[in-house]
Amino acid sequence: DRQEMESTAILTHVLPGPPENIAVNGEVLPDGCDEMPDLEASGPLVITWDEVTESHPELGRTGELVEVVYYQVVLEQADLGLSFTADLPPEVTEIIVPETFSDYGGEFKLEILVKEECGNKTATETCFHIE
Numbered sequence: 001d002r003q004e005m006e007s008t009a010i011l012t013h014v015l016p017g018p019p020e021n022i023a024v025n026g027e028v029l030p031d032g033c034d035e036m037p038d039l040e041a042s043g044p045l046v047i048t049w050d051e052v053t054e055s056h057p058e059l060g061r062t063g064e065l066v067e068v069v070y071y072q073v074v075l076e077q078a079d080l081g082l083s084f085t086a087d088l089p090p091e092v093t094e095i096i097v098p099e100t101f102s103d104y105g106g107e108f109k110l111e112i113l114v115k116e117e118c119g120n121k122t123a124t125e126t127c128f129h130i131e
Contacts, residue, residue: 013060016068016116018124019049019093024110033127036107041130045097047073051090052114056122072113079106105130 022029024039025046049071055064068090075084075097084101102108108130113123 010118012118012120014064014066014116014118015056015060015120016066016114016122017052017054017056018122019052019071019112019114020124022047022049022110022112022124022126024128029110029126029128031124031126033109033125036127036129038129038131041099041102044099045075045102046094047075047097047110047112048094049112051093052122060120067117069115069117072111072115074111074113075101076109077101077104077106078109080104102130 025041027037027039029037052068052071053065055062055066057063070090071088071092073084073086073088073095076082082101082104084097086095088095106129107127109125109127111123111125113121115121
């Protein structure tokens with residue numbers, strides 16, 4: 001409407017640390033997708049990770065306590081175009097994905113995103129294969 005608008009924002013260099021020890025059915029997965037472990041999956045997929053309590057160890061201001069607002073879990077099976085997404089409260093570090101999602105097998109990409117109270121986000125991606 002050709003009106004001048006103005007706002008303010010607080011910028012911060014505090015990034016939440018990445019989630020560590022991401023596991024599926026108890027098997028800890030490697031960071032990234034260079035390695036793709038084969039998992040046996042009979043039943044639902046139980047995805048777990050360590051709670052994030054500190055800022056990123058290498059980026060921004062390090063070694064600070066952070067307040068996580070939510071975790072977002074995204075699981076994709078690209079060959080079939082399947083996607084599962086869930087937003088979880090900060091006290092939840094486990095989710096059960098129904099077995100119907102993994103029944104097809106194949107390659108899966110898993111991403112866990114952490115959002116900190118100031119709005120900054122950090123994500124970790126890993127991959128695995130189900131026969």
